[in-house]
Amino acid sequence: MSTDESIKNVTIKLGDLLNDTDGASPAAKEPKVEKAEKQDSKEEATDENLINSTHTVQVKLADQQADPNSPLYSIKSFDDLGLAPELLKGIYNMKFNKPSKIQERALPLLLQNPPRNLIGQSQSGTGKTAAFVLTMLSRVDKSIPAPQALCLAPSRELARQIMDVVELMGKFSDITTSIVVKDSWSRDRPITGQVVVGTPGSVFDVMRRKLLPVKNIKTFVLDEADNMLDQGGLGDQTFRIQGLVPKNAQSVLFSATFPDHVRRFAERFARNANEISLKREELSVDSIKQFYVDCDSEQHKYEVLVNLYDLLTVSQSIIFCKQRNTADNIATRMTDQGHSVVALHGQMAPDERDKVMDDFRRGEFKVLITTNVIARGIDIMQVSLVVNYDLPLDKSGYPDYEAYLHRIGRTGRFGRTGVSINFVHDRESWEKMTMIEEHFHRNIERIPTDNWEEVEQKLKKVL
Structure with a gap:
């Protein structure tokens, strides 16, 4: 034989x-x-x-x-x-x-x-x-x-x-x-x-x-x-x-x-x-509803994120950024505005990283702003919403499909309904998002940013 x-x-x-x-x-x-x-x-x-x-x-x-x-x-x-x-x-x-x-x-x-x-x-x-x-x-x-x-x-x-x-x-x-x-x-x-x-x-x-x-x-x-x-x-x-x-x-x-x-x-x-x-x-996450918001600029991305805050805290949410200084900057600005958020990235001291993860697991913070450091493997049952503030890209500037899959996989855990929202702010980021959509053969639905009552109703239906 x-x-x-x-x-x-x-x-x-x-x-x-x-x-x-x-x-x-x-x-x-x-x-x-x-x-x-x-x-x-x-x-x-x-x-x-x-x-x-x-x-x-x-x-x-x-x-x-x-x-x-x-x-x-x-x-x-x-x-x-x-x-x-x-x-x-x-x-x-x-x-x-x-x-x-x-x-x-x-x-x-x-x-x-x-x-x-x-x-x-x-x-x-x-x-x-x-x-x-x-x-x-x-x-x-x-x-x-x-x-x-x-x-x-x-x-x-x-x-x-x-x-x-x-x-x-x-x-x-x-x-x-x-x-x-x-x-x-x-x-x-x-x-x-x-x-x-x-x-x-x-x-x-x-x-x-x-x-x-x-x-x-x-x-x-x-x-x-x-x-x-x-x-x-x-x-x-x-x-x-x-x-x-x-x-x-x-x-x-x-x-x-x-x-x-x-x-x-x-x-x-x-x-x-x-x-x-x-x-x-066949690797895909069918239990996650994927959306995107079409922003006007980097500044508008932040304004949209702040407007989403009430939805982010329905359970727990993770916001993924490309760079650690972006995560720190967003966390500082949102904290200064009275929002309860916390940042996590690889340049933080080990004991500080441990404390942030432990606090987030216990629900002391509802919103975690991070880089890809926890994109893979981390199970936090209460997470129902993931935001790709920056789309994951590889070293050549093309969409990193596997990083995207891992990121949105932080929600929809164990068959629960999950939501991911991609932020798009220019033609290049829109094209990258379209490539992700075509790669996974999954529709990514547009969310308008001119009617927050409609946005809230749409997202609360799936959260």
């Missing part, structure tokens, strides 16, 4: 979140993939948090022994995974009643023994963080008081969010944790947590200083790999870190998108890996 023939591809419909209307295994229901897919397409979400998604998950198995008809190939309950009782208790305490579709397929592959590498393409909001966190916790030998699982994230905000999930899921176990981001550890104190989460620069620094023992690391996870590669040097740092951990450590990589350079990186990072991937051309 050829290599191609030995690879089994199974396609199922992705229903993004926690519930499924039918508890039977797809393999048990329909031995043929075509029938299982047809059956899945009939399932309807019965809970308001569910997404009726048209996305498909493709599973490519790196060996011939993983049988799609095996009951362990796809699981319908966390009880089927043979987890330690304290981890099961942690999962159910987090209100994860049953696996999401991505977890159904990923967890048996992640938890199999001997461990196998995995490459996963999955947007945030599908349960992928819980899947790799559960994998890390499951691999820990509690009798060894040293790092055994390592997860890298591209930003301190995402690293802290992942650590929150680790601590919640491991709440009833004795597993210890350490977070390694800038200014989070004593310069001379060894890292002893059994599960370590950090950013590449900080983790490599502590490894270089011999403060992070690596000989017991069994699981190495990389989250948001596409974002990692967009930031100069982080990809190289990741490979240097991988060169220090044991060669037999299980490598797990997740990325929301897989352009060619990410694909090459992933295949080098996690060799001979099982794969779970979402078709790239």
Whole structure:
């Protein structure tokens, strides 16, 4: 049998979140993939948090022994995974009643023994963080008081969010944790947590200083790999870190998108890996209503933003700017006018960034003005409106479609209704917005700026 023939591809419909209307295994229901897919397409979400998604998950198995008809190939309950009782208790305490579709397929592959590498393409909001966190916790030998699982994230905000999930899921176990981001550890104190989460620069620094023992690391996870590669040097740092951990450590990589350079990186990072991937051309956010406002100038953009303030505070909102000085300037001007807003960008002190994110999560501020520093991976359930004050552009000045997708993906979380508003102020920005519209094959509706009562009525209908 050829290599191609030995690879089994199974396609199922992705229903993004926690519930499924039918508890039977797809393999048990329909031995043929075509029938299982047809059956899945009939399932309807019965809970308001569910997404009726048209996305498909493709599973490519790196060996011939993983049988799609095996009951362990796809699981319908966390009880089927043979987890330690304290981890099961942690999962159910987090209100994860049953696996999401991505977890159904990923967890048996992640938890199999001997461990196998995995490459996963999955947007945030599908349960992928819980899947790799559960994998890390499951691999820990509690009798060894040293790092055994390592997860890298591209930003301190995402690293802290992942650590929150680790601590919640491991709440009833004795597993210890350490977070390694800038200014989070004593310069001379060894890292002893059994599960370590950090950013590449900080983790490599502590490894270089011999403060992070690596000989017991069994699981190495990389989250948001596409974002990692967009930031100069982080990809190289990741490979240097991988060169220090044991060669037999299980490598797990997740990325929301897989352009060619990410694909090459992933295949080098996690060799001979099982794969779970979402078709790239189907990446879109259907639950988000997209609008644009046609402004006269940069100054008019600010005036429109101020006029939108009451709508921005209906729940919580994020305003994305191209440059940090724009974010600071808008935040200062709006604060001076008595509006409750806060700015966040990469040049702020680490403890200040942490405080801003914690305050925003608690709802102490309803409006966050930021750069792309939190465009990816950050889950704040209350966010219902995203404003692209400046459209995201790549280094060549063309629309950055993936950054746009990640930005507007901060709203409409877990199937909730979300709204994005793009600010256009000249012919060039209008053309860029039109390119985004054509790329995603989604209409972006114009909002007039001469009748705010009409604007309010239109937006409140979808918020």
